Amino acid sequence: MSTKPTSEAGAGDPGWPAGASGPAPVGETPDPYGAYPRLNDAQIAALAALGRRRRVRPGETLFSEGERNCDFFVVLAGSVAVIEGRGRPEERVIAVHGHGRFLGELSLLTGEGSFYAAVATGPGEVLAVPAERLRELVGRDPALGDLILRAYLIRRSILIGLGAGLQIVGSGYSPDARRLRDFAARNRLPARWLDLEADPGAEALLSQLGVAPADTPIVIVHGRLLRNPSNAGLAAAIGLPAPSAPSASCDLLVVGAGPAGLSAAVYGASEGMQTLVLDATATGGQAGTSPRIENYLGFPSGISGAELADRAVLQARKFGARFSVPATATSIARNNGLYTVRLDGAAPVTARSVVIATGARYRRLDVPRLEHFEQMSIYYAASQAEALLCHDDPVAIVGGGNSAGQATVFLSSHAADVTLIVRERDLAEHMSRYLIDQIVRIANVRILLGTHVQELLGDQALEAVAVADDKTGARRVIRARALFVFIGVTPCTSWLGDLVDLDDHGFVRTGQHTPRAADGAEAETCWLRSVLEASQPGTFAIGDVRSGSTKRVAAAVGEGAMAIRLALDRMQSM
Numbered sequence: 001m002s003t004k005p006t007s008e009a010g011a012g013d014p015g016w017p018a019g020a021s022g023p024a025p026v027g028e029t030p031d032p033y034g035a036y037p038r039l040n041d042a043q044i045a046a047l048a049a050l051g052r053r054r055r056v057r058p059g060e061t062l063f064s065e066g067e068r069n070c071d072f073f074v075v076l077a078g079s080v081a082v083i084e085g086r087g088r089p090e091e092r093v094i095a096v097h098g099h100g101r102f103l104g105e106l107s108l109l110t111g112e113g114s115f116y117a118a119v120a121t122g123p124g125e126v127l128a129v130p131a132e133r134l135r136e137l138v139g140r141d142p143a144l145g146d147l148i149l150r151a152y153l154i155r156r157s158i159l160i161g162l163g164a165g166l167q168i169v170g171s172g173y174s175p176d177a178r179r180l181r182d183f184a185a186r187n188r189l190p191a192r193w194l195d196l197e198a199d200p201g202a203e204a205l206l207s208q209l210g211v212a213p214a215d216t217p218i219v220i221v222h223g224r225l226l227r228n229p230s231n232a233g234l235a236a237a238i239g240l241p242a243p244s245a246p247s248a249s250c251d252l253l254v255v256g257a258g259p260a261g262l263s264a265a266v267y268g269a270s271e272g273m274q275t276l277v278l279d280a281t282a283t284g285g286q287a288g289t290s291p292r293i294e295n296y297l298g299f300p301s302g303i304s305g306a307e308l309a310d311r312a313v314l315q316a317r318k319f320g321a322r323f324s325v326p327a328t329a330t331s332i333a334r335n336n337g338l339y340t341v342r343l344d345g346a347a348p349v350t351a352r353s354v355v356i357a358t359g360a361r362y363r364r365l366d367v368p369r370l371e372h373f374e375q376m377s378i379y380y381a382a383s384q385a386e387a388l389l390c391h392d393d394p395v396a397i398v399g400g401g402n403s404a405g406q407a408t409v410f411l412s413s414h415a416a417d418v419t420l421i422v423r424e425r426d427l428a429e430h431m432s433r434y435l436i437d438q439i440v441r442i443a444n445v446r447i448l449l450g451t452h453v454q455e456l457l458g459d460q461a462l463e464a465v466a467v468a469d470d471k472t473g474a475r476r477v478i479r480a481r482a483l484f485v486f487i488g489v490t491p492c493t494s495w496l497g498d499l500v501d502l503d504d505h506g507f508v509r510t511g512q513h514t515p516r517a518a519d520g521a522e523a524e525t526c527w528l529r530s531v532l533e534a535s536q537p538g539t540f541a542i543g544d545v546r547s548g549s550t551k552r553v554a555a556a557v558g559e560g561a562m563a564i565r566l567a568l569d570r571m572q573s574m
């Protein structure tokens, strides 16, 4: 990363903190993306009330890589370098910050271990605010809170783009390597992928660590070597929220942390309910994999699903919701009016109400050798992580809905070319007009209508896709190193067993047992129950998992809020 003097330097900058005016320090990292804003006097004064000023020595470590819950630092004088892999051969300076800038990134708010160290480059002064006080301030002071949060979200994207953070080393043909890469991507963890077949650095690193290629995949987290960790093991090493304590109980258990579950968590916790949220893979659900949601109210220039999810998690935590990721619900039972949900590899959780928000999973293609290629070349999401993996390669996308459309727009600026394979003869059948208008104008996108995938071609990795015209049967072969599949969904309801009624496609039925309303107040509750209550009292299905739901982020979020109204009524009546 460049350490050229910043262009922000100048006596006219209104943001200099008191006593620290003057040009930005030589060597300070420039800030083209707004990741490193400079706090003004009033902002520093507000923070100073929560922490303490102290002198720092040259070379002093303010926090180390892997450290959790370290202080929030504002540089008052001198400068501080942010260093990845300090003391290791791969050591590199990520950024240098001078007066008025603050340190840290998203992990400071989420409680994960820091992905880098911060070291004073010379004598100086800092303001240190305990992380807990910072989290309170972010919730209390919208202007300052948003400034810090925005900067932290951008810093996380920068880290992901730099391939900083974890190192995952393994074969591109290994299912476990793919699992670990997916887990990192879904949880928006900065990670560098070192492919044994393609990256000479991978073998060098293995021999330096004394690990045989047969013993991969490995993950290096904060300088620690993990051999083929489980997702839960990796989460624990990073400091993602640990699974709940044995026999945990709560007022409200939210299963699934997509937009629906996150909304239920925010509303439930803000109403004072003891709220626990579980997710099998990552917070954000399907929306978390969307590079840009353009139709969510209040975000005229769109918002990435990852940012929406990160913001929602912080918001839910602010109100006291607890998260457990990864934690997969495997079954549910009712005892004395309470529900017990069993988890894969963790103790069961008992709750008064259960919000079923497990969404739906993308369908798989019905073609030979799918499983073989799934381990390395087939994707069911198109986020920044996937874009990095297929950079400058030709890719193909299957599907005619908005997810396929968004993926096409996004990947066209990363891949060499994109072929969109659509079963329908008219894109407008399932895709929104705004996406069609964008796609038809992109030079490196080719659209094949009335076409289906017939065969996947390649030896180990995918090299091409054979497609056929639905009417004529004419076959053609398209070069593709990666295939993105968006062809409809299957609900994630197997964990419910036969506790609640499902429709013919496996989605949760709601409202069958709702009584008729008598007066106005009751009418509201009855209407809500008719929409969201599953066939057992105190179980509510929201978002994509609900039979007849509108498969949209806003609908899922709305249902999350509505379900809490019912869960509260139940809690008060028990």
Ligand SMILES: Cc1cc2nc3c(=O)[nH]c(=O)nc-3n(C[C@H](O)[C@H](O)[C@H](O)COP(=O)(O)OP(=O)(O)OC[C@H]3O[C@@H](n4cnc5c(N)ncnc54)[C@H](O)[C@@H]3O)c2cc1C
Pocket (backbone or CB within 6 Å): 255, 256, 257, 258, 259, 260, 261, 278, 279, 280, 281, 282, 283, 284, 285, 286, 287, 288, 289, 290, 291, 292, 293, 294, 295, 296, 327, 328, 329, 330, 357, 358, 359, 360, 361, 381, 382, 402, 403, 406, 492, 495, 542, 543, 544, 545, 550, 551, 552, 553, 554, 556
């Ligand atoms: C690429 C893409 C782009 C999209 N773009 C848009 C858009 O622009 N606008 C829009 O309005 N909608 C969009 N959608 C649709 C939108 O994302 C979904 O409607 C929304 O995410 C549904 O939210 P949900 O919370 O109901 O379910 P999901 O988002 O599917 O979340 C369900 C969660 O439950 C978890 N889970 C499943 N089973 C278990 C279990 N047994 N135990 C624990 N956890 C479990 C999953 O891991 C997942 O995180 C898009 C979808 C995709 C895939």
